[in-house]
Amino acid sequence: MKISIKLEGYLKYKYASNILELNYSKPVTIRQVLEDTKISSADVFFIKVGDLMVKEDYLLTKSAEIKLFPIIGGG
């Protein structure tokens, strides 16, 4: 299955890309995807799969686009 990751906000500067793509042969958690792409969970505030807000332990069982939103401070 194909997992594409869309990076929002400063994540695209930090990880030098807007979209990352990975292939997996079996279900995988978002935590594992973050590890595989070397994206620090410390940078991520919200995770969205389709219309769902999910956490890092969410299990991806089919091809999906994950949107990662950076930590948000005051301003």
Place this chain on the structure above:
Amino acid sequence: MSYGYTGNILHIDLSSKKHWIEHPPETFYRTYWGGRALALYYMLKEMKPHTDPLSPDNLLIFAPSVLTGTPAPAMPRYTVCAKSPLTGAQGEAEAGGWWGPELKKASFDAIVIKGSSKTPVYLWIKDGKIEIKDATHLWGKDTGETQKIIREELADDKIRIAQIGPAGENLVRFANIVNELKHFNGRNGLGAVMGSKKLKAIAVRGTKAIDLYDKEKVSQITKEITKRVIDNPLSRDLRELGTPAIVRGFYEAGCLPSYNWTTGYFKEGETLTAETYNKTILKKTVGCYACPIRCKRVAEVNEPDIKVDPSYGGPEYETITSLGSICGISDLKYIAKANELCNKYTMDTISAGIVIAFAMQCYEEGLLTKEDTEGIELTFGNKEALLILIEKIAHRQGLGDLLSQGSCLAAQKIGKGAEKFIHQVKGQEIPMHDPRLKTGVGLQYALSDYGADHMKAPHDPFFKDQDSIGIKEMKGLGILEPVSPTDIGEKKVALFKLLDIYWTVFDILGVCHFGYVPRSVGTMEELLEIIKSTTGWKTTWFELMKLGERSINMARIFNYREGFTSKDDTLPEVFYHNFKGGPLDGQGAINKKDFEKAIKLRYELMGWNADTGIPTPAKLIELGLDWLIDEVKS
């Protein structure tokens, strides 16, 4: 010889038109440093409890700090304090821009203003000389016109001007003060205090550089931070997308404050994002004095039906939301126009937006009628109504007169249960960060001495993980363990005690939150070194944190004198309920009992009475505030 500060505090009595200069000793500066701490010293010493905020007896204090005017990055800010006409509590607001450093260069560390003039005046301060000048010809003019006229009549286009527009003159309770047309002492209605004194503006010009203890060291750290700012992702984000970058995350998550806080789901959110902003209305970005980040937006619209003047800056995140989604409005051009009007007239965009959203909900629920609105169809999403109401509020016409009093007083006057549609703490309208996803922000809303404010402490996500910047970079304060953004347990309370004090130090010193950890690249060590190299004082973060704590206790005593109690340290009811609609539907409620327990624990951690939240005599002695013990006893 003093370094960092001038040794001159200017006192002005607008009733008698007299002024004098006080020369406090070094120990005074070392105890209060500037900003809110210095201002609260005068407010507690010289103002009687229960002073009418709009009377001549209120003090209006403009206070940079011992650091202001150094060339170090991101330290342009200064504080204005007074008793707030919006909350009745200690009032305070910080502004960036250029005015604070200019005042220091003009030889003053602060201005303490009392009394009120019978006719409009403005102050002209140049290199230690003071004039009180007639401003009759400026009264009623907007900020752009006023700045132009003052610069022309004083024949100097480098004069920096802090001023009020018509909303301040008309005593709108959330009127603010602006410098350089786009840098605001935004909240708490301090512009109305200035208006009540018939003080239109303070024009300053200074040519004397601040004496630094170790100029080379300051220069070296400045170069190091500036170099890192260019490449750092957080700083780059602030420069390229600015605070509007916040919109996308909140909108997609379903926590973008919308329709007077009835939902976090705003389906037209894409139209409000930073990306849309950059493509449609952004003209350029600008910065404050000695700041390499340049986060501020300047918007321009030049279309047949709507024009936005870039002189007045552009909407930031708070404004996009408060004049946008909270009113159900998704047209960025109208939001930019509404921002321009608020800025011209000097009205806080957060309070203005929320009070209009409140009126829209009252209208939709039948509490206000077309008769009340003078024929305006005041439904959510009516962008023309937004612009009309801003005009009416600033000039206190029709329904605008009622709304100019802020949502609390307006709800009381409307009655019929309108109070359930207001969202405020201590009378100040809630900013645009939902505490259901950042409970530390909620604690700060509840405990803030000057009413709900989103800049009272760094936000929870910076401390969510072992690798978070707040955990990696702030161990020196004893911050070692991450805490989940939605946790409201003991560790969160302890963390936010420290963070409250930490950003209070920033406010006192005029340090911009966007320049240093956890929001940006400057480290705590660099900040400390800048302070030492500027002042020559062998200080530590221990002393600085005590300074922050001292001012928090002073504010607490001020509010206690005014009748505030632990009952005022609360959150609006809406946050104890789940989100409605969108991806977070049915989730998120803060447990009220847990929150109340957290507030009590915070009192104890602060050395306050656990039930009343009043500082104990022992705490006051520890902080060198023994002169306030009688206030507690009485």
